[in-house]
Amino acid sequence: MRYLTAGESHGPKLTTIIEGLPAGMPLLQEDINEQLARRQKGYGRGRRMQIEKDTAEITSGVRHGLTLGSPVALVVENNDWKHWVKIMGAEPFEGNEEDIKRKVTRPRPGHADLNGALKYGHQDMRNVLERSSARETTIRVAAGAVAKKLLSLLGIEVASHVVEIGGVKSNVSSYESIQSLREITEESPVRCLDAKAGEDMMKAIDSAKENGDSIGGIVEVIVEGMPAGVGSYVHYDRKIDAKLAYAICSINAFKGVEFGIGFDAAHIPGSQVHDEIIWSEERGFYRKSNRLGGLEGGMTNGMPLVIRGVMKPIPTLYKPLQSVDIESKEVFSASVERSDSCAVPAAAVVAENVVAWELAAAIVDQFYSDRFETLKEVVDQQRKYAREF
Incomplete structure (x- = not known):
């Protein structure tokens, strides 16, 4: 199972093509749009969320509410496109290069602007920032929503919450x-389980906004219902924890990932790290604790998956940092694009969906999956086998 995305932040639309879904899987546009709406919420979001009301259209691969087994194409229109036609249009520009509006020659620290310009030779770094923008996560959430639907139909549920923003930590x-x-978390503006910490997080976001600054944080994704043995200990590139780490770090502005107790394992003894194995007739084998976050030896172990990712502060600031103009080589304050002061709550939703994608892809890869009804049967059989082993 794989997908490819296309589209620029201020282009006409965002597109993804998904290949490898089993035939006969129920899928409606509402399944996708629910996740897109969740992504747009969150305290600290900028004006772009007021402009775009993201909804996806299924343009292929689904008939009468069921997948066909052929590629599924999803499209999300950019409502702001009407203001950017002359700036971002595909047709050749009529006029001098100097006449192009909103040309970007001042790279922003922390962004892809300068590196992308050096890579592709772009003198106008709008060619870079339009694609490197976190706007692309919209269509990744759409793809992840399809994966979440598949997982849900298999009895696997994915959720997330925010555990820290700007140094304010949840105590729940x-x-x-x-x-x-x-x-x-759906009732919390910052997706936090701790109501008091949530209020302090919002104050921290307000303070950052007033100062023209931005703040980051940590999100946690929880997955329940994964059968044991998904992934591999045989090959490094099939280890499910490696794939999940890759997925989290592929989200814009994410700089780290951990599972279970994560980096705390570095300073406590092994007896307080590893999860003791026990057995009951009802559950079969399971763990007394879940310090390893449901992952051992590159595979799921049947316990809930616990995955955390750290998001750095958004680098687009309203008190711009120093930069150098690529044309004049003069020192300037970096240009400001419309941005959020904090996108951690929204990033939690993105993290949910990229995790869901990797888990669904691993299941489809490991079990027979041409037909959804058969996939469900073999996954249920795997669970039964594990209980009776």
Whole structure:
């Protein structure tokens, strides 16, 4: 299972083509649009979220609410495109290069601007920033929503919450059920389980905005219902934790990932790191604790997956950092594009969906998946086998 995305931040639309979905899987546009709406929420978002009301259109691969087994194409229109036709249009520009509006020659520290210009030889770095923009995560969430639908139909649920923003940490990590986690975080403007910490996070975001600054944070993704043994210990490129780490770090502005207790494992003894194995007739083999976050030896172990990612502060600031104009080589303050002061709550939704994609892809790769009904049967058989082993 794989997908490719296309589209620029201020281009006409964002597109993805998904290949490898099983035939006969129920899929509606509402399944996708629910996730797109969640991505646009969150305290600290900028004006772009007021302009774009993202909805996806399924343009191929689905008939009468069921996948066909052929590629599924999704399209999200950019409502702001009407203001950018002359700037971002595909037709040859009529006039002098100097007449192109909103040309970018001043690279912003922390962005792809300068590196991308050096890579592709762009003298106008708008050619870089339009594609490197986090706007691209819109269509990745759309693809992830399809994966979440597949997982949900297989009895696998994915949720997330924010554990830290700008140094303010949540003191609540436990939850009654994944459904209760969803309900609490959907009501929180910062997707935090801790109401008091959530209020302090919003104050930190307000303070950063007033100062023309930005702040980052940490999000946690929880997955329940994954059967044991998905992934591989045999080949490095099939280890599921490696794929999940890759997925998290592929999100714009994410700079680190950890599983379970993560980096805390570096300074405590092994007896407090590894999860003891026990057995019951009802559950089969399971772990007394979940410090390793549901992952051992490059495979799922049947326990809930716990994955955290750290997002750096957004580098587009309203008090710009120093930069150098690539044409004149003069020192300037970096140019300012419309931006958020904090996108951590929205990034939690993106993280959910990229994690869902990797898990769905691993299941489709590991089990027979041409037909959805058969895929469900073999996944259920794997669960039964593990319980009775």
